[in-house]
Amino acid sequence: MIAAASSLKGRRKLSFPLRLAFRHIFANKTRNGLTILAITIAVFLLCFLLAVVRGIDAGVRSASSTRLVTQSAVSLFVSLPMSYRPKIDAQDGVAIASEFQWFGGYYQDPSNFFPQFAVNKDRFVDMYVNDFEIIEGPNGITGPGAREAVKKAFATEKRAAIIGIGLRDEEKYDFKIGDTVPIIPAIYQRADGGAWEFVVVGVFRPLKARIPDRIMYFRSDYLNDSIEVGEAFGEVSAGVYYVNIDNSNQSEVIATEIDQEFLNGPQRTQTVTEAAFASFFVSAIGNLPLFLGTVGGAVLFSIFFSVVNAMLIAGRQRLNEAGILQSLGFPPITSTFLLIFEGLAVALIGGAFGLALAIGTQDLVVLNFGDSIRNYEIDPGLMGLAIGTSAVLGITAGLCAGIPFLRYRPTEALRSIG
Amino acid sequence: MALPTGYTTRNLVRRRAQVAFTALGIGLTTAVLCGVLSLRNGFEQLFKPLGADEVAVYLRPGSTSEGESGIPRESARIIIKERPEILRDAEGRPLAAAECFLALYMEKLEGGLVNAPLRGIESASLELHPDPPRLLEGRWPNWDSDEVVVGRPLVNRMKNCALGDTLRLNTTPFKVVGVYEFDSAQGSEIWGPVDRMLEALDRPAYSRVIARMQDGVDYDLINEELEEDPRLSFEISSQSEYLSKQTTGLSGALLGLSIFLTLIMGSAAVIGTMNTMLATVSARNHEIGILLAIGYSRREVFLSFLLESAQVGLLGGLLGLCLVAPFHGIETGAANFNTFTDISFSFQLSPTIALTALALSFGLGLVGGAIPAWVASSRSAVDALRR
Numbered sequence A: 001m002i003a004a005a006s007s008l009k010g011r012r013k014l015s016f017p018l019r020l021a022f023r024h025i026f027a028n029k030t031r032n033g034l035t036i037l038a039i040t041i042a043v044f045l046l047c048f049l050l051a052v053v054r055g056i057d058a059g060v061r062s063a064s065s066t067r068l069v070t071q072s073a074v075s076l077f078v079s080l081p082m083s084y085r086p087k088i089d090a091q092d093g094v095a096i097a098s099e100f101q102w103f104g105g106y107y108q109d110p111s112n113f114f115p116q117f118a119v120n121k122d123r124f125v126d127m128y129v130n131d132f133e134i135i136e137g138p139n140g141i142t143g144p145g146a147r148e149a150v151k152k153a154f155a156t157e158k159r160a161a162i163i164g165i166g167l168r169d170e171e172k173y174d175f176k177i178g179d180t181v182p183i184i185p186a187i188y189q190r191a192d193g194g195a196w197e198f199v200v201v202g203v204f205r206p207l208k209a210r211i212p213d214r215i216m217y218f219r220s221d222y223l224n225d226s227i228e229v230g231e232a233f234g235e236v237s238a239g240v241y242y243v244n245i246d247n248s249n250q251s252e253v254i255a256t257e258i259d260q261e262f263l264n265g266p267q268r269t270q271t272v273t274e275a276a277f278a279s280f281f282v283s284a285i286g287n288l289p290l291f292l293g294t295v296g297g298a299v300l301f302s303i304f305f306s307v308v309n310a311m312l313i314a315g316r317q318r319l320n321e322a323g324i325l326q327s328l329g330f331p332p333i334t335s336t337f338l339l340i341f342e343g344l345a346v347a348l349i350g351g352a353f354g355l356a357l358a359i360g361t362q363d364l365v366v367l368n369f370g371d372s373i374r375n376y377e378i379d380p381g382l383m384g385l386a387i388g389t390s391a392v393l394g395i396t397a398g399l400c401a402g403i404p405f406l407r408y409r410p411t412e413a414l415r416s417i418g
Numbered sequence B: 001m002a003l004p005t006g007y008t009t010r011n012l013v014r015r016r017a018q019v020a021f022t023a024l025g026i027g028l029t030t031a032v033l034c035g036v037l038s039l040r041n042g043f044e045q046l047f048k049p050l051g052a053d054e055v056a057v058y059l060r061p062g063s064t065s066e067g068e069s070g071i072p073r074e075s076a077r078i079i080i081k082e083r084p085e086i087l088r089d090a091e092g093r094p095l096a097a098a099e100c101f102l103a104l105y106m107e108k109l110e111g112g113l114v115n116a117p118l119r120g121i122e123s124a125s126l127e128l129h130p131d132p133p134r135l136l137e138g139r140w141p142n143w144d145s146d147e148v149v150v151g152r153p154l155v156n157r158m159k160n161c162a163l164g165d166t167l168r169l170n171t172t173p174f175k176v177v178g179v180y181e182f183d184s185a186q187g188s189e190i191w192g193p194v195d196r197m198l199e200a201l202d203r204p205a206y207s208r209v210i211a212r213m214q215d216g217v218d219y220d221l222i223n224e225e226l227e228e229d230p231r232l233s234f235e236i237s238s239q240s241e242y243l244s245k246q247t248t249g250l251s252g253a254l255l256g257l258s259i260f261l262t263l264i265m266g267s268a269a270v271i272g273t274m275n276t277m278l279a280t281v282s283a284r285n286h287e288i289g290i291l292l293a294i295g296y297s298r299r300e301v302f303l304s305f306l307l308e309s310a311q312v313g314l315l316g317g318l319l320g321l322c323l324v325a326p327f328h329g330i331e332t333g334a335a336n337f338n339t340f341t342d343i344s345f346s347f348q349l350s351p352t353i354a355l356t357a358l359a360l361s362f363g364l365g366l367v368g369g370a371i372p373a374w375v376a377s378s379r380s381a382v383d384a385l386r387r
Helices: A002-011 A018-027 A029-056 A058-062 A084-089 A143-156 A165-169 A220-228 A248-261 A274-284 A288-317 A319-327 A333-360 A362-369 A380-406 A410-415 B005-014 B016-046 B073-082 B194-201 B219-228 B239-246 B248-283 B285-293 B298-327 B351-377 B381-386
Strands: A067-072 A094-102 A116-119 A132-136 A160-164 A180-183 A196-206 A216-219 A240-245 A269-273 B055-059 B096-107 B113-121 B134-138 B147-151 B166-169 B172-181 B190-193 B208-212 B235-238 B331-336 B341-346
Touching (some): A029 A333, A058 A274, A067 A248, A084 A094, A094 A220, A143 A160, A240 A248, A274 B113, B005 B016, B005 B298, B016 B341, B073 B208, B113 B341, B190 B194, B248 B298, B285 B298, B298 B351
Parallel strands (some): A160 A196, B147 B172
Antiparallel strands (some): A067 A269, A094 A116, A094 A240, A180 A196, B096 B208
16 A cells, blocks of 8 residues: 555645545534634634723824924823913914813713813814814704804804714613703712713814714813802913814924913923823723733733634544545645644634624723723734734644644654554 | 442543633633722722821801812811810810812823812821821921922822922922821822912812711701801811712622623633533533443533533633732722722732632633533433443
């Protein structure tokens, strides 16, 4: 038989036994099924962790290059005076500036938390022309006319608020145009001890994927006037200033000019690009992304071990078959390729299931943990990464198990009892 | 008949590669659980300083952290001078201090800004704790100069925090004159004279009053008295109660994370174990037949395979502990979500955590081995031998 095999070898080259390769995937249903399940779980976890980590710095990627943020040079919690805005406006190259004061209240229950900002009544709507589309205004206005209508309503109604589409569509908020929305303050307590009331005049949809859509903007003069007449407690101040500039190339020059203006106080400022401001919030989280990344690495290793292990088991059981293949005239490397094929197939199937699970649960995660896990999204980059990682793992595992086959001679392999 | 324990152990040695891979899978799960729990432990230890019950914190009513609280200067003085529950030292001075707190922009040595906690203190701040802060280098600040001391962990993490450096607060430069060590959440802060700081920052109010209490004070009673005093708007709580409210965000997040990761990684590890044990069982078909034939009961065969799997699990657990042990004591920083400031803490592996992890790995081994062991024990002796 061996003699026959070697003469066969001389005559013609045998093509790769593709059918056998496919049969192998289903040869041991329990083993490969379990391996696929393990990979599914691991790839899901990997996608989840990476999406969380990437969500953390999403704000940096959605930042506008023609917008600066002027903040206190000392602390995020030190507010700038209202008197700074005309001075910022007067700088060359500044298109439009608005104060942005963090309000920090909640709707009905502290768990219903979303950001609210007090902004300038005449400037805010024009600042975000390129960042979000106003889709709904007063009296049922939709479409292109909505922006002007909302701008007008925001300038006339003192308690006016513009909300992101998430606050309209999500069931627990369900804010509609014309609704009066009570927001319970955490910082700006009212003299009557009650909630602040805002009237929804506009709904916007972010044009950039990662701008939050559960957010509310209202008029800073409503907040500050209430404090001045004694209806509420707090400091009359601007928070930070968002500054649109004409030309992104000039951002550094303009930032320096603004900071020079306030160098001697009363509050020293630090003006940075919107991206740098966002990235500060990322670095403020500390080493958390690093922890999650490390855990992701551990997950990756554990998938690797489970695939290698499964392929090693497959390899042991295939020794006999490898001997037969060699006797038939296949080169030893065919058995190696068969194992690589099996590893790749199992890893890809598991990876695809894991990815599908991650994509399928995306809305669930956003719905239930959207408040603490921000910008969670399984984007195409992540999908590619998941599938690519699975492929590399499968091939490597197949190689680990398949390399020894190159050493065996047909007689040795045939003698094995698996 | 006794369980064939030697047999199971020798089997493990025989299939080294597979056992190693399976154990590694379980080991990584254990390591991740241990790592996250150690972090949480290190973080929580900071908030359990000694004698925290004897120290009290006065805040503006309704504020949950000192970052939110604001206290007018005059009423802070009234509290410190007049409240009878505050302990006095030998010379009759109250052991109480008004403090201000602000999250300060600081640059990390490796780049990037963080919110570092800045605290304005008074001389009593250094004396009122039962386990007071210690000076490691330099000296304490002069109370009428623009000087600060920094917590030890900051020296190696932040710019401008070494002895002799200068920190600029708004427009005023402050000189770093000392490095202190304090076993609590306040161990990684920047401290300077409170009134100098308020002036430099152009801020009108203190954040809190902290004081050492007389023995056996009743906080509820004091709160009732404070409520009746028209000059004062304060709420008192013991420091331990106050601190326990400060950890909920990060601590809860870490606990949730550890449970979530353990569940998911654990199920992947169980599946890996199951695969290995199923292969073991099918390769040893013949041996199982022999065991049954020479009189071992099905229960004993079941237990012997279960034991083998549990041994693999335990091995993985030990491996996981070895992986995580080098991290013990390593310092890191993360945002304390409650005050949004950066806080330095270290991995603290404890015996409880190690035992939890070993129990988990043993359990993972048991769960992963159950089905294969049942498969093995339900073979018929004749069929198994016939192969």
